[in-house]
Structure formats: C-alpha cells, structure tokens
Amino acid sequence: MIIQLKKNISPEQIFVIRTELDKHKYSASDVNTQKNSYLVAIGKAEIDIRRIGSLPGVADIHRVSDDYKLVSRKWKTEYSEIDFGDNVKISASALSIMAGPCSIEGEELIVKTVEHLKSNNIRFMRGGVFKPRSSPYAFRGVGIDGLKLFAKHCHAAGIKVVTEVMQTSQIDDMYQYVDMFQVGARNSQNYNLLDALGKVDKPILLKRGLSGTVEELLFSAEYIFSGGNEKIALCERGIRTYEKSYRNVLDINAIPFLKDKSHLPVILDPSHAVGIRKYVDSVALAGVMAGADGIIFEMHDQPEIAFSDGQQSLNFPESKKLYAQLRAAFELRKSF
Amino acid sequence: MIIQLKKNISPEQIFVIRTELDKHKYSASDVNTQKNSYLVAIGKAEIDIRRIGSLPGVADIHRVSDDYKLVSRKWKTEYSEIDFGDNVKISASALSIMAGPCSIEGEELIVKTVEHLKSNNIRFMRGGVFKPRSSPYAFRGVGIDGLKLFAKHCHAAGIKVVTEVMQTSQIDDMYQYVDMFQVGARNSQNYNLLDALGKVDKPILLKRGLSGTVEELLFSAEYIFSGGNEKIALCERGIRTYEKSYRNVLDINAIPFLKDKSHLPVILDPSHAVGIRKYVDSVALAGVMAGADGIIFEMHDQPEIAFSDGQQSLNFPESKKLYAQLRAAFELRKSF
Amino acid sequence: MIIQLKKNISPEQIFVIRTELDKHKYSASDVNTQKNSYLVAIGKAEIDIRRIGSLPGVADIHRVSDDYKLVSRKWKTEYSEIDFGDNVKISASALSIMAGPCSIEGEELIVKTVEHLKSNNIRFMRGGVFKPRSSPYAFRGVGIDGLKLFAKHCHAAGIKVVTEVMQTSQIDDMYQYVDMFQVGARNSQNYNLLDALGKVDKPILLKRGLSGTVEELLFSAEYIFSGGNEKIALCERGIRTYEKSYRNVLDINAIPFLKDKSHLPVILDPSHAVGIRKYVDSVALAGVMAGADGIIFEMHDQPEIAFSDGQQSLNFPESKKLYAQLRAAFELRKSF
Amino acid sequence: MIIQLKKNISPEQIFVIRTELDKHKYSASDVNTQKNSYLVAIGKAEIDIRRIGSLPGVADIHRVSDDYKLVSRKWKTEYSEIDFGDNVKISASALSIMAGPCSIEGEELIVKTVEHLKSNNIRFMRGGVFKPRSSPYAFRGVGIDGLKLFAKHCHAAGIKVVTEVMQTSQIDDMYQYVDMFQVGARNSQNYNLLDALGKVDKPILLKRGLSGTVEELLFSAEYIFSGGNEKIALCERGIRTYEKSYRNVLDINAIPFLKDKSHLPVILDPSHAVGIRKYVDSVALAGVMAGADGIIFEMHDQPEIAFSDGQQSLNFPESKKLYAQLRAAFELRKSF
Secondary structure: OEEEEOOOOOHHHHHHHHHHHHHOOOEEEEEEOOOOEEEEEEOOOOOOHHHHHOOOOEEEEEOOOOOOOOOEOOOOOOOOOEEOOOOOEEEOOEOEEEEEOOEOOOHHHHHHHHHHHHHOOOOEEEOEOOOOOOOOOOOOOOHHHHHHHHHHHHHHOOOEEEEEOOOHHHHHHHHOOOOEEEEOHHHOOOHHHHHHHHOOOOOEEEEOOOOOOHHHHHHHHHHHHHHOOOOEEEEEOOEOOOOOOOOOEOEOOHHHHHHHHEOOOEEEOHHHHHOOHHHHHHHHHHHHHHOOOEEEEEEOOOHHHOOOOHHHOEOHHHHHHHHHHHHHHHHHHHHO | OEEEEOOOOOHHHHHHHHHHHHHOOOEEEEEEOOOOEEEEEEOOOOOOHHHHHOOOOEEEEEOOOOOOOOOEOOOOOOOOOEEEEOOEEEEOOEOEEEEEOOEOOOHHHHHHHHHHHHHOOOOEEEOEOOOOOOOOOOOOOOHHHHHHHHHHHHHHOOOEEEEEOOOHHHHHHHHOOOOEEEEOHHHOOOHHHHHHHOOOOOOEEEEOOOOOOHHHHHHHHHHHHHHOOOOEEEEEOOEOOOOOOOOOEOEOOHHHHHHHHEOOOEEEOHHHHHOOHHHHHHHHHHHHHHOOOEEEEEEOOOHHHOOOOHHHOEOHHHHHHHHHHHHHHHHHHHHO | OEEEEOOOOOHHHHHHHHHHHHHOOOEEEEEEOOOOEEEEEEOOOOOOHHHHHOOOOEEEEEOOOOOOOOOEOOOOOOOOOEEOOOOOEEEOOEOEEEEEOOEOOOHHHHHHHHHHHHHOOOOEEEOEOOOOOOOOOOOOOOHHHHHHHHHHHHHHOOOEEEEEOOOHHHHHHHHOOOOEEEEOHHHOOOHHHHHHHHOOOOOEEEEOOOOOOHHHHHHHHHHHHHHOOOOEEEEEOOEOOOOOOOOOEOEOOHHHHHHHHEOOOEEEOHHHHHOOHHHHHHHHHHHHHHOOOEEEEEEOOOHHHOOOOHHHOEOHHHHHHHHHHHHHHHHHHHHO | OEEEEOOOOOHHHHHHHHHHHHHOOOEEEEEEOOOOEEEEEEOOOOOOHHHHHOOOOEEEEEOOOOOOOOOEOOOOOOOOOEEOOOOOEEEOOEOEEEEEOOEOOOHHHHHHHHHHHHHOOOOEEEOEOOOOOOOOOOOOOOHHHHHHHHHHHHHHOOOEEEEEOOOHHHHHHHHOOOOEEEEOHHHOOOHHHHHHHOOOOOOEEEEOOOOOOHHHHHHHHHHHHHHOOOOEEEEEOOEOOOOOOOOOEOEOOHHHHHHHHEOOOEEEOHHHHHOOHHHHHHHHHHHHHHOOOEEEEEEOOOHHHOOOOHHHOEOHHHHHHHHHHHHHHHHHHHHO
C-alpha cells in the first residue's frame, strides 16, 4: 500500500496513521523523495484502505499488489517524465536518443562527437570514464579529468552528459559534471550504490543486470525511488543466454512488459544487446516499435580504432541515418 | 563449396567433376531439389574453384565458408521466395501474415476464422490438428478429419493451410490438404522428419528449437534443402531462458542475423515468443521493424474458451487492428 | 489418481468404475503395461478415493498430486528395477555401468571393447549406430549392419546392447539386436517415438532434452509408461546454459530430485555432461555420490582417432581405474 | 608472463626489467602482495623468457597463456593454502566445513550454533550481518552490533568468522571481527570492492556471480590477487538457468575445472546451489567427490523459524550426520 502524504502533514498526523497500520500488523517505511512524501506499508491482513485514506494528512492512497510498490503503475498510471531543463526531457511523448563512444578517449573525439550530435539535434551524449573490465590489467577509463573535458564541451553545446558511476565514493566528485548517472549491468544489484543514488537529485539510467530478471530491475529501481530519487529510467541491454552468435540476446518482450508494469521510462541499449555493428539499426528500430521511450547506442568517429567496443559502434554517417529512421518509427508507433 | 549443375549435365561430366574433387580429398554430396541439381563439396585443401567452375556441365560455383552451405547467402545473395500459386507468396517484398487458432476445434470456428481472414485479405490460416503436448493425458488434436474440414473451407476461400506435422508417417495422409507443413519447436532437430520433408514438394515452416541456436536452425534447414526441398521459411518463436515473466524470450537479434546469413525468408511467431496476449502486438511490430518477412500468430473468436493457448490468442477485432499496424510498419521499413 | 486393476477384472466392473469417475467429471485413461493394468483418472473435484477403492476389481488406489502420475513415487514408493535376465539389472541396490564408443566403428573396436568390458565385469556396452548430427553432411552412423555385429559380439559375452533409436520406423529392424533402446536428447519430446516405445517390451534409456526441464523428462517417461512399457531409466546428460567452458552443465541437482519424485532408476552420462576427458571421472563420481543408480560413459580404445566425441572419451586403462572408484563411491553412499 | 621478484630487488634492477619489457611492447603491472612482489607483463610479441629470467633481481619467471595470470595454475602448480592460525587452514589436504545461519539473528542462536560447531570440531561459522535483499523493504541484517556478538562467541571458542561484506566503506568497521570476508554473488564483479579487498590482509571467500562464468570468477580473483591479497578461496554456489524445480543449478563441472585451472582452493555452497533442504546433503557429497576443498552450508537451530533461507537450512542433527558423511567422502576421494 502506498500512502501519499500531504506536504503540510504534521508529526501527530503521521503518528495516527502509523498507529492504525500497526493495528493491522503492517510495517511502514517512510519515503521522502525530491517530489513527495509517502508511507509504503506492507502487510498481509485485509484492510479497508478508505479508512486510512480518510485520515488527516493523507493526500492519496493506493493498494499495490506487485511486490515492488513505488515504481509500479498500479498507483501511478500516467507515465513519469524526467526533466533535465533546457527543454530536454525523457518522456513517452518524444523519443530520446543518446549516442557517444563506449569510452571517452581524448578531447578531439569529444569535440567531434559533440559537433555531430548538435548538428543532428541529439541532446544526450553517452561515454564512459570509469570502465568496468573483466581483467584488472585492461584499460579502466580516463577518470575524472576525462569527465571534466566531456562535460565542458557537452554543456557548452546544451548536451546532457550520461556516464557510468561504479561506486558510492565517486558520486561526489562526479556530481557537478554529470547530468544522468548510469548504473551498469554489473552493478544492477549493488544495493549500497542504489541506496546512495537515492539520495542524489540527478536522474539515473538503471541498466538491467547481465542475467537480471525484469522483476529484479524493478526492485533495483524501487531501491533508488524509496531512497528518495524519483528520476529513474530503466534500461534493457540484452541478457545472457546459451546463444553465442551475438553478444547478448535483446529481450524485446521486456519493453512492453516494463511499460505495462511501471510508470518509469524505458530506454533500449541496442549496442550491447546485439554487439555486432550491422545489426544495431534493426534491433534499435525494433525497440522503438515495441514501445521504448529512448535509445542509447555506441557511436565512434572511427570505430575501427576505438579503445573499446568498436565492433558494435556505429560511425557518424550510419548514426545520422539511424536517427531519421528511429524518429520515423517513433512517429508511426505514436500514431497507432 | 556449392557446384550448381546444368540441367542437361551428363553422367560422364559429373564423373569428371567428382574425380577432380576426389583429387583434393573433397567429399561431395549430390543434391537434387525440385528446382536444381548441386554438388555440395566439403574439404580442407586450398583449391582453385575457377578450375572446377570451367568444367563442362557446371552452371555456377561458389565458395561458402559457413558450416551450412545451401541455405547460406554466401552463394545466393538475393532472397528466396516461396510461391504458393494464386498470387500468394512468401517473399521479402510483401509482408506475409498467418493467423488462426492454436488448435483446430470445430467447423464453426473454422468457418468464422476463414471469413475473418478473407475479409481482411489474409491469405494464410494456421491451426494445429496434431498437437505436441507435455502430458500424454492432454488433448492431442482433432487429427486428420479436422484437417479435411480445415482445408475444405480454406481452399474454397483461396486461403493457404499451415499446420504442424509431427512424424514422417503422417506426411502422406496430410499431403493433399496442407499447403505448408510446419515443423514444431520440439521437432526442430528430428532429423528423420527433416529428411522426409526434403522429399516433399510443398513449403516448410521450420521453427527454431525450444533452446535451439540460430546455427542449429540453419543446419536443420540445410537438412531439408539438401534432401531436395528448397521451399523453406525459418521461424523465430522465442527461446527458453531464466526469465519467467513471460513464456519465452523473443530473440529479436535472430531476425537480422538470419536475414544476413541466409537467403531463406524469416517469419516471426510473436504468440509463443511472449505468450501474453497484451504484449503480442508490440513484439510482432518489433519483428517487422527488425526485418521479418512474415508474422504467424494465434487468433481465436473467443480466446477465453479456446482449447489451448487462449491466454496468448488475439480476438478478431484485435487482429484486424494489428494487420493494419503490421502493414504500416512493413511499408515504413521498406522505405528505409 | 491411479487405480490399479486386478488381473481378472471384468468389463462390467470397469464400466462401474468409469461410471463413478464420470459422475465426478474425471477423465480416465486405460493403461495396460506388460506388468499391470491401470486407470489414470484426472479431474478437479474433491473425491472420496476409498469409495472407488472399495469397488470390485480394484487392486489398489492412489491419489497422486504431481502432474505426472505413473512415474511418480507418490503411488509407488519402492524403487523400480529393470531386469535384463542373466543376472543383469538396473536397480538401486547395485551400480550399473555402461561404457563404449560414441559411434560403433568397425568389428575390431567392438571386439576389443567387449573383451575389456568382460574382463572388468561390466555388463552393458553402449554404442551408436544411428547418429543424430547437426550437419546433414556429417557421418550418420554404420546403421543396421553395424548393429548386428555389435549385438553378435556382446551377446556372445553376456553383455547387453544399449543403442539409440531415432525414429519409429527403425524399431522393428533393431528390435532383435537391442537390449535397451536409448532415446537421445534431441528426441526427448518426440512424442510419437515415445508412444511407439510404449508398445515395445524392452527397456528404454530416456535422455533429458538439451534444455529439457526435469518435469518434462518425467512427462516424457509418462508417455512411455502410459503407452504400456514400465521399463524406463531416466538419464541426466547435462543441460545447455550460458557457460561455455565445457560442453554442457551437469545438473547434479537433478539426481536427488528425480530419485525423490520418481520410482524410476536414474543414470548419469558424464561424458556429454562435461565433454572434456580429464573431468569425466570427477563428475561421474559426483553423480554416484548424489545418488545415481548407474553411469553411462564414452570409452574408446584410441580416443584420439575416434569417429566422434574422442575428446570426451576415456581410454581403457582410464576406464578400468574409474570402475573401481565408482564402485567404491557407490559402496560408501550405500553405507550412509 | 609472471615475473616473480626477489625480496631485495633494487629500483635500478626493476628499471632494467621494465626497459626490456618495453622493448617488446609488453605492458607491465606491479603486484605487491603480502607474500611476494611480481611484475605481470602482457604483450603479443614472441619473447625469450630465459633472457628476462636471467636478469638480476628476478626470482622466477613463467609464461601463462591463460587470460588470467596470477590465479592460474600455469605458473604455480601446487595448490595454495590459506592459513588462519590456530591450526585452521583451507587446503587441499583436509576438508574445510563452514556452517551457520543465513542471517545472524540474536545472541541465543549464536551461542547454540557455536556450541554445536565446537562439539563437532567444525572451525568456521558462517552468518550474514549485512544482507543483500531484492526488496528495499526486506530485513537487511543485524549490522555491526550483531557482528560483534557473532565474533565474541566464535573467537572464545576458536572458531573463525565468515561473513559477507557488501561495500568498501564497511571493511574498516568489520575488519577486527572478521576472519574471512565473503564477497556475495551479486558483488562478484563489483570491481571497486574487489580492488579494496586486495588491500586487506585477511582471506576472501569469493562467490561466483548469479550468472557468472568460471572465467569471470577467475578474473575477479585476479583483481583481488593483483591488488595484493593472495588469500582467496573460490566458491561455486549454483548458477541461474531455465530450470525452475530448484533455486539454482549447481554447476558441478566447475569444481574439477577450477581445480585444474587455478591453484586457489575451491569451496562449494550446496545450500544456495539447490535451495531445498532435503537435497543439500546429496549435492554437498557430490561436491566433495568432485574435488571440492570445502563446503559452506546454511544451518539453523530451528529452520522453520529462521529469518531467511529456512527452507534450505539443515538443523543440527542433520548437520552432524552430514559432517561424518562429508569426511568419509573426502577420505575416499583422497585415497584415489
């Protein structure tokens, strides 16, 4: 049960609500986000929610039968938007496109990428500065100095910075440069990191785990939301299966499922989901047609010399062509 | 290596070619399909194919580095079409839609379905008369008498009959009523059945195994083709993974992969791939956008009382709406 | 519900029982095996089984809550044995070991293998004469003539022949030479083949599907049993997962699970389950310790030149060492 | 390539070695563990390792063809031991058994468990005080105060404390109470945590990821080792597959594989690997027979009222019986 509280609720009124919940052996968690205050109450008894709904200080009340609560569409049927200012939004009413290299490399690549994005009216640039790598001896990213350069050029062009955060201790240093913190697949159930991002007032792009279920993805989002941050986008990026002809298997079913179960926006990463350049466009288009609110893909000026993931990166002309196709597919979908 | 032979090649000419192949320790299989004759030669030595290509009786010659040969696009770059007569084709230039109940039930349902299909200009009806069931005590289908009724009404309306064949011994009895034999997921590597279908001159809809790889699907197609039957459509129908929120995981990557590697048409079955009615349209549209040449889905006049698979069947009005959307998506895709 | 019938039950008595079941809307299937007659009744109503149990002609009655019935241990708690005559049994009280090449090759290999088995007191020889192969161009086995040689030498030495049957039409030709028909992983849900093997009075070694669940394995066994053949051994042979460091993943959990849920004997195939020679002994021993009633593994006089699966075959000295270890492990397990 | 350095190597000598490596375009990482100093050099050129091996200051040199280096058995063929003092070791020569509740609950349970362990000569107690939970509303463990009680009673009885650490910031607070830090499955690729544990001088129990490959497990161990901590045990705990009859699938193949590829000890967690109490003993015994150096399992005085994982916990009498069986199986295995 989600009990949305009035802005001006008094401590005494909260006490009355909690006492009533106690009576029915419901445990209640306080949730204070940047937007609202809630009590999330969990219990087994049959309970007349109208009675609690009529208590002073209660703005609204919803029964939510899903195991996840705040991210469920059972209590919030209209889709959430994430507002980045500058007329940049992630929402169900316009397609968000995010592109950029797997790893930030040097300033020249940043500048070229920003120019390309700007000239194509793309408002998000992705790029990793801290890279999770299987081997401890592999390149682990350019770090915070690279991020500063990345942010400088993006912000000068009105482009939002999307980059991965790998641990709690990085958040503060990254904060002023980042517009959207990405949680990578390997950290999708790093609950301490999710808790910490719940305290941040910037949007989160939450990737599904390597073999995460869609339910686990929603639970991870619930961590961030119940920690205080409502600005979350869910990201399908392919799952690990027995099939080895491509890097992962894009779980296209996840898109209508997540749009049905949650009010959060859903972004598709076709690059990791298939991992082979020549198939990226087809599966990205499929994602839009299945209902995705955005696409994040890997792009590089010269994929053949990229520090990482060149084999799944599109070059600029390929990307330009794809933007137009994605936008046309989105318009068609909206018309249905 | 695929050596396509001239129609009028003499036994002596074949002998010369085989002798040349023997010299390089290549083993050669004769393949005579309804359309052409080939030698499929497999070996390891470096060999000058122009030399063999210039031998009398050789129409064409291709090196094919894939492990599957005749179904590969390496030797036949233009896409194959399957012609059913009556202006009905499966091809890359027009979207094929196949709909109908999971199981054929009674004549009334057949008649209603045929009327619905005809009024929507759909030229294929699917429906099972022999049903593979996990439990030996479950309903196993209406059998050959049901097939006769099914065929009677379809053929009167110019609609093609698509139905599953489960074993070699059924082929003869089914032959005159069926326009396209479906090989189900559980029989995708039933090599004796595939061999037998190679001898049939009617088209085959070959489903991917429950956990089959895309390579195994191509190998299974190679069985049919090398057995003599070129009229094969490949069917993605979802794979088995750890994710249990839906029946299967639609492997959307398979669609551009199969269209890239093989000249055979690719059909998507969204019904089994997701297994939940309300998501069928989204994933079907995704499949078209990813490049599928056709869609086969489950439809029932009253899904709630269907003998089987009602939870994933669309009703007639839902189907009608989907046809229009699929056709619009196909047109958009073709325009790219 | 399983209603075991008396040998001398009259048609009238069966009619009375069926009438009673009809009254409660239970559907009943007749099952006549080589040993017994049963009615397997399936329905939803609460029903007093004592009332049916007291009807004339009923030998015994059992409520079975599992979806599979006759193979369940819910009605038959003691473990079934399979008796091959000549003091050869598959049972829970002695470890059955089966060894031999993946493919039967020539007479010399048969003779050497039989000698080796005989000198080590192994009573089963495995070997394929019909081979399911992904590629239609690969070696498909020596066929029925090879089987004749295989059987001749085994039977002269008191050794039982275990070999794969791939389709219904092979059963008659193979029948007189085979002591145990193996159903391969790719045919684990080939229901027509299972039906046909239900009519055969020789034991069946039923392999789990490539990605079959343990429930599906039990259902496939139910097909054979309800078809009339009670002599079935279940075979775990590894499942398909994302892990690619070995051929398959041996699902060791399946062994105690199957022994708990079913009265049928359980055999482990460690060769396919791991696929790498040097690990075969460790996982075979693990299987015995987990409760397997038998082990079937691939062995070859000269694995390095085997026609197929040499990389997972043990040679004779390795096998000899393994027999002793398996027997010691089995004795220890029995002592617990 | 692993270049083990002499204890008294001079900076000048290191410079000479690095210069030589540079010449061949090898990149070299310094690794200083609590035991030794190494250079791990990675490159592609053919190189005469004897030349580098003869340079002053080099103690030993090994070519390691695996992608992981320091954890490979290619350079260290004898198995590593982890010494906890007090005659407690994890090693290949004696079976290590670790038991205890999933979650530490109250002092009474700790005391009872310690008594039980002591009377059975078990030297490790497991128990979680920080619990990773899918839902943010679930019980997250008793925290550091619980750990203090846990450690007090264990240490008084000469029993070692094994418990999970979830994030870098917990390490310092936990350090004095913990004898072995467990990295849970969800953190198996949390590289920042692995880096931090490389700086700790206490042993690490590293669990395989939910869907981690065995190679990824070895890479994660390489992070810890190259960070400076050689005291690592690898833990197989079941993997995520399509099979839903048990919690996970125990990958028994992983045990001989890891013992073959790495010199690190291998521990099996049968409780999570199967997740059903009555099968835990069978699969634990299988693990020992396959070559595991230790078993860690969940045990509770009253499993039916455990805070978490009661359905897979053994009670004390069941555990006592299992200890004897595990030890007997280990002795048998050693005798082979």
